[in-house]
Amino acid sequence: MTYIRPKFRHPQLPKNNLGYTLAYYEGALSTLCAGCGHDSISAGVVQACYDLNIEPHKLAKLSGIGCSSKTPAYFLSNSHGFNSVHGRMPSVATGANLANRDLIYFGVSGDGDTASIGMGQFVHAVRRNLNMVYIVMNNGCYGLTKGQDSATADYGSKNKSGNVNLFESIDLASLAIELGATFVAQSFSGDKAQMVPLMKAAISHPGFAFINIISPCVTFNNNMGSTKSYDFVREHVEATSTIDFVPTMKEISVDYKEGTVKQVKMHDGSVISLQKLSDAWDPLDRQSAMNAIINAKAKQEILTGLLYLNPDSQDLHSLLQTSDKPLNEMGEKELCPGNDALTEINAGLR
Amino acid sequence: MLSSPKVNDFVVRFANVNGTGSASANFLFTKAIFRMGIPVTPKNIFPSNIQGLPTWYEVRVSEKGYLGRREGIDLMVAVNPQSMLKDVADVRPGGYFLYDSSKKLHSEYIREDINYIGIPLMHMCNEAYSDARQRQLFKNIIYVGALAALLDIEFKELEGLLAEQFKGKEKLIPMNVQALQLGVDYVHKNFKYPLDIRLERRDLLGDKILMEGNAACGLGAVYAGATVAAWYPITPSTSVVEAFMDYSEEFRFDKINGKKNVAIVQAEDELAAIGMVIGASWNGARSFTSTSGPGVSLMNEFLGLAYFAEIPVVLIDVQRTGPSTGMPTRTQQSDVMEAAYASHGDTKQVLLFPSTPKECFDMTADAFDLAEQLQTPVIMLTDLDLGMNDHVSEPLVWDDKRKYKRGKVLTAEQLDKIEKFGRYLDVDGDGITYRTYPGTHPVKGSFFTRGTSRDEYAGYTEDGGAYKRNVDRLTKKWETSKTYVPAPQIYNKENKSENGFLFFGTSQYSSEEAMDLMKEDGLIFDAIRIKSFPFTKEVEDFINSHKRIFVIEQNRDAQMKSLLMIELQADPNKLFSVLNYDGMPITADHIINQVSKVLSPELKQV
Numbered sequence: 001m002t003y004i005r006p007k008f009r010h011p012q013l014p015k016n017n018l019g020y021t022l023a024y025y026e027g028a029l030s031t032l033c034a035g036c037g038h039d040s041i042s043a044g045v046v047q048a049c050y051d052l053n054i055e056p057h058k059l060a061k062l063s064g065i066g067c068s069s070k071t072p073a074y075f076l077s078n079s080h081g082f083n084s085v086h087g088r089m090p091s092v093a094t095g096a097n098l099a100n101r102d103l104i105y106f107g108v109s110g111d112g113d114t115a116s117i118g119m120g121q122f123v124h125a126v127r128r129n130l131n132m133v134y135i136v137m138n139n140g141c142y143g144l145t146k147g148q149d150s151a152t153a154d155y156g157s158k159n160k161s162g163n164v165n166l167f168e169s170i171d172l173a174s175l176a177i178e179l180g181a182t183f184v185a186q187s188f189s190g191d192k193a194q195m196v197p198l199m200k201a202a203i204s205h206p207g208f209a210f211i212n213i214i215s216p217c218v219t220f221n222n223n224m225g226s227t228k229s230y231d232f233v234r235e236h237v238e239a240t241s242t243i244d245f246v247p248t249m250k251e252i253s254v255d256y257k258e259g260t261v262k263q264v265k266m267h268d269g270s271v272i273s274l275q276k277l278s279d280a281w282d283p284l285d286r287q288s289a290m291n292a293i294i295n296a297k298a299k300q301e302i303l304t305g306l307l308y309l310n311p312d313s314q315d316l317h318s319l320l321q322t323s324d325k326p327l328n329e330m331g332e333k334e335l336c337p338g339n340d341a342l343t344e345i346n347a348g349l350r
Numbered sequence: 351m352l353s354s355p356k357v358n359d360f361v362v363r364f365a366n367v368n369g370t371g372s373a374s375a376n377f378l379f380t381k382a383i384f385r386m387g388i389p390v391t392p393k394n395i396f397p398s399n400i401q402g403l404p405t406w407y408e409v410r411v412s413e414k415g416y417l418g419r420r421e422g423i424d425l426m427v428a429v430n431p432q433s434m435l436k437d438v439a440d441v442r443p444g445g446y447f448l449y450d451s452s453k454k455l456h457s458e459y460i461r462e463d464i465n466y467i468g469i470p471l472m473h474m475c476n477e478a479y480s481d482a483r484q485r486q487l488f489k490n491i492i493y494v495g496a497l498a499a500l501l502d503i504e505f506k507e508l509e510g511l512l513a514e515q516f517k518g519k520e521k522l523i524p525m526n527v528q529a530l531q532l533g534v535d536y537v538h539k540n541f542k543y544p545l546d547i548r549l550e551r552r553d554l555l556g557d558k559i560l561m562e563g564n565a566a567c568g569l570g571a572v573y574a575g576a577t578v579a580a581w582y583p584i585t586p587s588t589s590v591v592e593a594f595m596d597y598s599e600e601f602r603f604d605k606i607n608g609k610k611n612v613a614i615v616q617a618e619d620e621l622a623a624i625g626m627v628i629g630a631s632w633n634g635a636r637s638f639t640s641t642s643g644p645g646v647s648l649m650n651e652f653l654g655l656a657y658f659a660e661i662p663v664v665l666i667d668v669q670r671t672g673p674s675t676g677m678p679t680r681t682q683q684s685d686v687m688e689a690a691y692a693s694h695g696d697t698k699q700v701l702l703f704p705s706t707p708k709e710c711f712d713m714t715a716d717a718f719d720l721a722e723q724l725q726t727p728v729i730m731l732t733d734l735d736l737g738m739n740d741h742v743s744e745p746l747v748w749d750d751k752r753k754y755k756r757g758k759v760l761t762a763e764q765l766d767k768i769e770k771f772g773r774y775l776d777v778d779g780d781g782i783t784y785r786t787y788p789g790t791h792p793v794k795g796s797f798f799t800r801g802t803s804r805d806e807y808a809g810y811t812e813d814g815g816a817y818k819r820n821v822d823r824l825t826k827k828w829e830t831s832k833t834y835v836p837a838p839q840i841y842n843k844e845n846k847s848e849n850g851f852l853f854f855g856t857s858q859y860s861s862e863e864a865m866d867l868m869k870e871d872g873l874i875f876d877a878i879r880i881k882s883f884p885f886t887k888e889v890e891d892f893i894n895s896h897k898r899i900f901v902i903e904q905n906r907d908a909q910m911k912s913l914l915m916i917e918l919q920a921d922p923n924k925l926f927s928v929l930n931y932d933g934m935p936i937t938a939d940h941i942i943n944q945v946s947k948v949l950s951p952e953l954k955q956v
Contacts, residue, residue: 055792056792056796057788057789057790057791057792057793057795057796058789060633060788060789062629072798073798073810077796078792078793078796079788079796080786080787080788080789080796080797080798080799081796081797081798081799081800082629082632082798082799082800083798083799083800083801083802084625084628084655084801085651085652085655085801088621088622088625088651088652090622090625091580091617091621091622091623091624091625091626091628091629092625092626092628092629092632093629094580094615094622094625094626094629095578095580095625095626095627095628095629095630095631095632095633095635095637096629096630096632096633096788097629098577098578098613098615098626098629098630098635099577099578099629099630099631099632099633099634099635099637100633100634100635100787100788100789102789103633103788103789120618120619120621120622121618121621121622121625123618124617124618124622128615316615317613320610320613320614320615321608321609321610322609322610322611322612322613323604323607323609323610323611324607324609327577327578327611327612327613327630327635328577328630328633328634328635328787330575330577330611331575331754332575332752332753332754334611335572335575335577335602335611336572336573336574336575336748337572337573337600337601338748338750339747339748339749339750341601342573342746342747342748345569345746346557346559346745346746349559349560349561349745350384350385350557350558350559350560
């Protein structure tokens with residue numbers, strides 16, 4: 001690597017409850033293009049984990065292949081990471097999660113990785129309500145192979161080569177809701193104030209928490225005519241709500257106008273305070289959330305914020321009734337039936 | 351008529367319609383013979399279909415303990431009009447053809463050189479039972495009763511088996527016994543019995559068991575401490591995970607809190623199944639999947655990742671007839687090459703070849719130790735014949751003192767003692783490096799697992815030197831693995847012949863029989879049964895110390911022979927292939943025939 005990040009930090013930097021500074025949550029220096037939206041998202045992850053007082057080694061970060069999937073190297077260097085193969089992160093995350101239910105699983109993917117090659121694995125991870133955060137850094141194009149349209153590129157959108165996209169785009173947020181995702185949010189890499197609380201809520205959500213983040217590609221998809229350029233997104237983004245996430249049950253200190261704030265208590269006692277900006281839909285109602293997305297799309301608007309939440313989420317471990325003790329901590333004593341049982345089995349086979 | 355009465359030496363084939371309940375009646379027949387202490391081996395020859403197509407069940411009885419398939423049907427139990435023409439033709443001259451004589455047999459089914467035993471099964475059922483389902487089910491039991499009389503099966507063994515089968519539903523027992531008796535009585539009244547092929551109680555089985563290989567694999571995974579299983583249904587491997595589920599219900603269910611010490615996921619496809627295994631193994635749980643050839647094709651991408659990123663994987667491949675969808679319900683040993691070098695780039699995978707249910711159990715358990723010790727995929731190549739047919743096997747044994755060998759995994763305390771952890775640093779010089787599970791230590795031991803090239807500290811690199819160091823270390827690890835994998839079985843301590851048999855997996859049964867039969871003609875062979883890949887020194891020595899090696903395998907392209915040539919530079923001029931690939935298990939006759947062709951100049955001299 002050409003650049004080395006200076007290790008020196010101001011001694012007076014603030015620390016979180018664990019005594020760690022923000023720098024403790026950083027990773028290696030990014031090798032993505034200058035101005036890439038993905039780097040802002042990485043910074044968001046650092047902030048969210050710092051705010052939530054997460055022990056980095058108790059979080060596992062997983063990704064597939066592509067620009068977005070490189071980013072786990074750029075945050076939480078004390079976490080184990082797994083950069084798997086293209087489109088296959090959900091299955092690796094599923095296995096990892098089954099092995100040890102006590103860690104936080106943080107998945108990062110892109111629009112090619114999720115909406116094309118990995119579509120099959122994505123939808124099934126959603127169906128199983130795997131307890132993980134799944135972020136798609138969505139820029140509507142294949143960056144690493146120099147700018148081909150992806151399946152999330154909007155119909156009629158123009159790419160850098162001037163070609164107009166002929167195909168309908170896949171809307172990942174509404175797809176996730178349709179498939180039974182229990183937490184679906186959308187955000188924009190340029191809006192850290194919205195993104196960080198969404199990530200914090202997603203981490204605390206006991207089930208599949210999906211955040212589709214529009215993250216413009218500065219190099220290949222930031223041109224006139226693209227619907228995923230910085231300018232276009234800034235002009236068309238519509239925040240549905242502002243949200244605040246309070247990790248543990250305590251007095252809500254956020255200053256909202258009375259009657260406009262909806263508080264959702266999560267299973268672990270944390271609270272999401274949601275200030276809706278529109279009365280037209282209810283984020284706790286699946287059908288209403290679907291309608292809101294469809295209506296926005298018709299107006300060429302990009303809805304952001306927490307789109308849908310099912311607070312009664314039952315994750316895969318609950319559904320499979322797996323032991324509370326992580327499976328990877330079990331040994332011969334718990335797992336091996338022993339020779340006496342085998343003698344009985346033999347007897348039954350004669 | 352047969353020239354001489356044959357005791358405990360014949361083949362019976364049942365020609366049934368699938369989905370009519372014949373399987374349990376046919377198993378009753380097999381198990382009763384097993385209980386009489388006589389070696390017996392059944393083979394299912396079934397269609398890729400749920401209901402209505404022809405299905406056969408072939409039972410070989412062999413006093414000498416020959417448990418491979420044998421050509422030539424001594425007695426055909428033909429209860430399927432669809433296949434009857436073929437079934438008549440398959441009976442060997444002098445053999446018997448048992449059929450439902452409720453309707454007159456058309457002249458085209460008449461052969462002068464076989465014996466007909468007509469039993470009006472349908473009439474008997476219609477008379478005795480009013481319920482349509484009962485009429486169908488008891489037809490099967492009636493012919494088992496008739497066979498009991500014709501072949502001298504001890505009636506009390508059949509009764510005993512029915513009592514076990516219907517434990518808890520005791521009122522079904524007398525009905526079934528009555529059906530058996532109907533068959534017995536009809537034979538007693540109408541035919542001379544027993545036939546000249548018949549059974550006599552022996553004590554040839556000792557404490558042996560009768561078990562399907564797939565069930566033994568599933569049980570082996572339970573004993574080995576597998577906690578995560580991910581799979582996608584595919585014939586003939588499905589019953590591996592189903593057995594794992596059943597045994598897990600029994601052994602992994604915590605009755606106090608109602609929770610399970612296991613997680614089993616039916617994945618969306620084979621790609622996801624092995625991805626889950628990789629994720630779970632990476633995170634420190636013992637995990638496995640099972641599939642067949644088409645699944646292995648799909649898993650190739652992930653097998654490369656697991657090889658290169660060095661993640662344990664246990665994969666049970668129950669081989670079937672390829673290529674592509676091939677004959678999904680027929681057997682073959684044709685995934686050898688695909689498995690050995692699975693995935694793109696320079697990859698080599700560790701393989702195991704079981705040939706009995708006991709070995710399925712043992713090798714599955716060993717596969718978890720091997721995969722974790724070597725930090726690489728271990729692919730167990732079994733096949734449909736072994737997996738889905740009952741086989742006589744040594745009983746299963748578990749050493750209660752056995753500890754799971756989890757390989758080189760560092761704890762937090764161990765990490766504290768080392769200055770800098772290098773995931774791919776060859777500390778011990780054996781090519782096997784140390785790994786850590788996620789969550790072990792706050793600041794030491796974390797690393798990035800990836801399919802891209804990396805240095806000793808798991809850092810991404812495109813430096814050719816670092817890449818080469820890494821893949822050369824993997825070669826060293828491959829060499830090390832030769833000291834871990836099971837050694838082959840050598841049949842003669844000292845060489846007795848310049849000719850040797852080399853075989854693996856289910857080819858064992860007929861190969862041993864062929865050697866035995868040829869010995870009667872004065873032809874002696876040495877033999878080696880390969881149990882694993884990479885090949886150990888013993889395999890090389892065996893080949894080098896013989897003039898001719900007959901490589902016996904069940905595929906068209908002589909895949910094991912190719913592997914021996916590639917890996918051991920074995921001289922192709924001394925390797926003679928004996929191949930069988932029609933989907934049916936190889937027979938001793940076939941082997942003798944092929945071997946004799948090669949040796950015929952010598953035989954003429956004798």
